[in-house]
Amino acid sequence: MLINSPETVVADALRGMAAAHPDLDVDVERRVVARRDARDSGRVGLVSGGGSGHEPLHAGFVGHGMLTAACPGEVFTSPVPDQMVRAAAAAHGGQGVLFVVKNYTGDVMNFEMAAELAGEDGIQVEQVLVNDDVAVTDSLYTAGRRGTGATLFVEKIAGAAAEEGRPLDQVAALARKVNECSRSFGVALSACTTPAKGSPTFELPDGELELGIGIHGEPGRERRAMMTAKEIAEVSLGPVLEELADIGPVDAPVLLLVNGMGATPLLELYGFHGEVARLLADRGVTVARALVGNYVTSLDMAGCSITLCRADEELVRLWDAPVQTAALRWGR
């Protein structure tokens, strides 16, 4: 691994971010990355955070038109409430703060505590829970669906709305709408290696893959023999489209994220995207906008995920709005 020590990976990465992006306010000690122009901006602040290891999510999405502040936790570990409260304070421009929370037990508990503490500090806080992963059955017998690729859609679209000066309740409602209109499915070709453990989180022999994985190195729901990109596109897209049919007409336009898990080359990812795009065209689904790349990753896991978001004109317009962050920038 290209690290100094497992204990310092997060701090070392933040120091690197500070060096690479002087326009960002990076507090290495307190682990908060924030825009410099948030205070007294009169805009709603958008805060997210989660375990590290999913880069560029979330800190890579801090900037004009997206997140106002982010707080990275230890690798695959939710940040602590203290960090979230600091991030909320850094993001508060006088109009309140929206927490974008991926649905994991730890993240939910810590953000809940932070929302209470920030409220006591006089900051109005709303929360949106992202839970787009169709591989997990949403039932009493699980922690509920995981938040994965849709987090990027939520942060981009809610960020654009906040940048336009919309009030907190509207930004929160839009964020919830984006989540409700989004579904994802992920596939792993290899496990990942956390710095703390130093060896793969699970055994996945060559010639096999895991269907329905999350972004924390946990195995998926099912193991299969290796397939071609075309076959993987078919088995991944199936459950996503099936669920999407429940929330709107099949031929309504979608935003499409073909996301790499960290170790899959863009050459392969674009090949995979070609298969996904062809399958969608075959089924009469219009792709309004597509994004291909490593955005919601799982350390050095090889594999990919597909996220579809049913998008009306407003969502597409907000998606197209200017954004200037470390990892996503256009139109400005």
Next chain:
Amino acid sequence: MGALTVRDTQFFRRWMAAAADVVRREAARLTELDSPIGDADHGSNLLRGFTAVESALASEPPATPGALLQLTGRTLISTVGGASGPLYGTLFRRAGKELGEAAEVSDEQLRAALQVGVDAVAQLGGAAPGDKTMLDALLPGVAALATSYRAAADAAEQGALATVPMQARKGRASYLGERSIGHQDPGATSSALLLGALADAAGEGS
């Protein structure tokens, strides 16, 4: 358990020192248990937390058992992260609040306070017995405190072992469905270690 035995702040300090020691010794095993059904960080997260508890207790020594447990809980919430930070933090904070400002507490008061803490954990996490969580060690462990500290440690250890055939219904392991069966829950395991540390502090170590 001697009905007249009282436990002073020093006793609680010994408990936390023993807890930090056992977490240091067992961190690699906890992370290993967390690997197939979690995200391979339980040991390193608790190690960071209890190391921070050690320095917090050294730099601002609390005067009472209640204050000590509350500082422990606050420190865990501020340093561990994940789900175990808020859960263990809540356990110690609520138990500490329950002890109030007494300079010494009886074994029965400590048992009752830990029961309040465990109930708060159950409420925060929304888990029930048999869900393959830390509750599967904490509930039988704290119940057995009425007998002795040793009995509590042993009951918690049995409870942790009993999570092996369970299917996880809470937390990250629940994503695996049936594939979570056959693995010992890391949270139940660390809970048993903490009650083992309590027995050590009481001179009832194994």
